[in-house]
Amino acid sequence: DSGVTQTPKHLITATGQRVTLRCSPRSGDLSVYWYQQSLDQGLQFLIQYYNGEERAKGNILERFSAQQFPDLHSELNLSSLELGDSALYFCASSPRTGFSGNTIYFGEGSWLTVV
Amino acid sequence: DAKTTQPPSMDCAEGRAANLPCNHSTISGNEYVYWYRQIHSQGPQYIIHGLKNNETNEMASLIITEDRKSSTLILPHATLRDTAVYYCIVRVERAAGNKLTFGGGTRVLVKP
Numbered sequence: 001d002s003g004v005t006q007t008p009k010h011l012i013t014a015t016g017q018r019v020t021l022r023c024s025p026r027s028g029d030l031s032v033y034w035y036q037q038s039l040d041q042g043l044q045f046l047i048q049y050y051n052g053e054e055r056a057k058g059n060i061l062e063r064f065s066a067q068q069f070p071d072l073h074s075e076l077n078l079s080s081l082e083l084g085d086s087a088l089y090f091c092a093s094s095p096r097t098g099f100s101g102n103t104i105y106f107g108e109g110s111w112l113t114v115v
Numbered sequence: 116d117a118k119t120t121q122p123p124s125m126d127c128a129e130g131r132a133a134n135l136p137c138n139h140s141t142i143s144g145n146e147y148v149y150w151y152r153q154i155h156s157q158g159p160q161y162i163i164h165g166l167k168n169n170e171t172n173e174m175a176s177l178i179i180t181e182d183r184k185s186s187t188l189i190l191p192h193a194t195l196r197d198t199a200v201y202y203c204i205v206r207v208e209r210a211a212g213n214k215l216t217f218g219g220g221t222r223v224l225v226k227p
Contacts, residue, residue, distance in 0.1 A: 002158065002160075002161075004158075030211070030212070031211060031212030033212075033214055033215075042217055042218070042219060043153075043159065043217040045214045045215070045216065045217075048212065048214055050211040050212055051211075055211055055212065056213075056214055058214065088156060090158055090159070092158075092159075092215075094212045096210055096211065096212070102208040102209070102212060102213070103149075103161055103164065104161070104212070104214075104215055105161060106158035106159045106160070106161075107158050108157060108158045109156070109157075109158055
């Protein structure tokens with residue numbers, strides 16, 4: 001158990017709909033990262049938040065958005081869903097340097113299926 | 116972050132040591148070498164990381180060459196549960212965190 005919690009574990013929704021994926025980082029971790037892994041594809045970095053502020057952006061579509069709340073949990077919002085958005089979405093977290101290193105720990109992911 | 120090169124796949128016999136190579140010839144002085152693995156569709160699992168010195172923990176050992184251009188992850192006694200995709204990543208550590216950039220990794224199959 002990495003200590004990173006993601007909900008829901010599985011989600012099936014229709015094209016055009018909007019979903020929200022939730023992530024609770026490890027206790028004390030200030031950074032949250034979101035990754036997407038499509039079937040048989042690699043892990044693609046989407047976005048990083050640090051202490052509530054957007055820190056880095058990767059290949060995140062305009063239809064997707066994320067935020068990190070004052071209690072440090074994060075949400076990834078996916079809208080106008082398309083079949084190609086079906087994927088595993090991982091959340092990860094890391095502490096600020098100086099507190100047991102800067103290692104990133106991943107949650108178990110949220111499986112999104114768009115039908 | 117520097118790129119890494121890993122063999123796409125390798126087999127290993129159960130109970131034997133698995134030696135996973137990684138080339139990172141363009142690594143910078145402040146980049147760490149990280150290893151993660153992903154067991155089918157589970158979240159990537161941190162294994163070990165290092166800067167210059169060899170490192171060992173309960174899961175594995177990391178051997179980094181003196182010039183830091185390559186490294187080897189050693190699983191001392193591979194079990195069937197070690198079957199996974201193993202990723203070697205080089206990364207600068209930043210105070211506010213820094214993403215990991217995953218490549219294709221090495222698909223390791225541990226055989227009985």
